[in-house]
Amino acid sequence: MSKVTLANVRIAFPELFTAKAPDSGEGKPKFGAAFLFPPDHPANKLIDKAVKEVAKEKWGAKADATLAALMKADKICIHDGDNKADYAGYEGNMFVNASNTARPTVINRDKSPLSEKDGVIYSGCYVNAIVEVWCQDNKFGKRVNATLSGVQFYKDGDAFSGGRAASADEFEDLGEGSGADDDI
Numbered sequence: 001m002s003k004v005t006l007a008n009v010r011i012a013f014p015e016l017f018t019a020k021a022p023d024s025g026e027g028k029p030k031f032g033a034a035f036l037f038p039p040d041h042p043a044n045k046l047i048d049k050a051v052k053e054v055a056k057e058k059w060g061a062k063a064d065a066t067l068a069a070l071m072k073a074d075k076i077c078i079h080d081g082d083n084k085a086d087y088a089g090y091e092g093n094m095f096v097n098a099s100n101t102a103r104p105t106v107i108n109r110d111k112s113p114l115s116e117k118d119g120v121i122y123s124g125c126y127v128n129a130i131v132e133v134w135c136q137d138n139k140f141g142k143r144v145n146a147t148l149s150g151v152q153f154y155k156d157g158d159a160f161s162g163g164r165a166a167s168a169d170e171f172e173d174l175g176e177g178s179g180a181d182d183d184i
Helices: 042-072
Strands: 002-020 030-037 078-080 094-100 105-107 126-138 141-155
Touching: 002 042, 002 094, 002 141, 030 042, 030 126, 030 141, 042 078, 042 094, 042 126, 042 141, 094 126
Parallel strands: 094 141, 105 141
Antiparallel strands: 002 030, 002 126, 030 094, 078 094, 126 141
């Protein structure tokens, strides 16, 4: 395994507090997310390096050929976002899918723990994520996967559809004398 920190990347489809059952219905429920970044972002080189390292460890002299076949079959944890351009934020970016059957560490900027009810992490915000890249070579096939270890809120961003809940500041005050009783 090779541990990689993806700094200042956008998160999409965060399932950080409740494990989600696979769409296929087969397998254990998992926590996970996708992490998006531009092709020139440092995360791209870090993931590429980790993928090559773990492939070399696992497949030795066959690593390059195996990786070429896995890339062609899209069986590597890093992907071209243009292939999912119908999802907000993906077009023009790269993304890493990472999951885990164990709940990842989820913290705020000051390292304090976050819960789902805090509403701090949402699709479209920026995070730092720690993933572990590893090779799968078993009865289910060959792949290079990423396990999600932790997520730290970095900064707000434009929410992707279905993202962050509205804040109280976005509503008008309907208290006494505010005209709340007026017909609209």
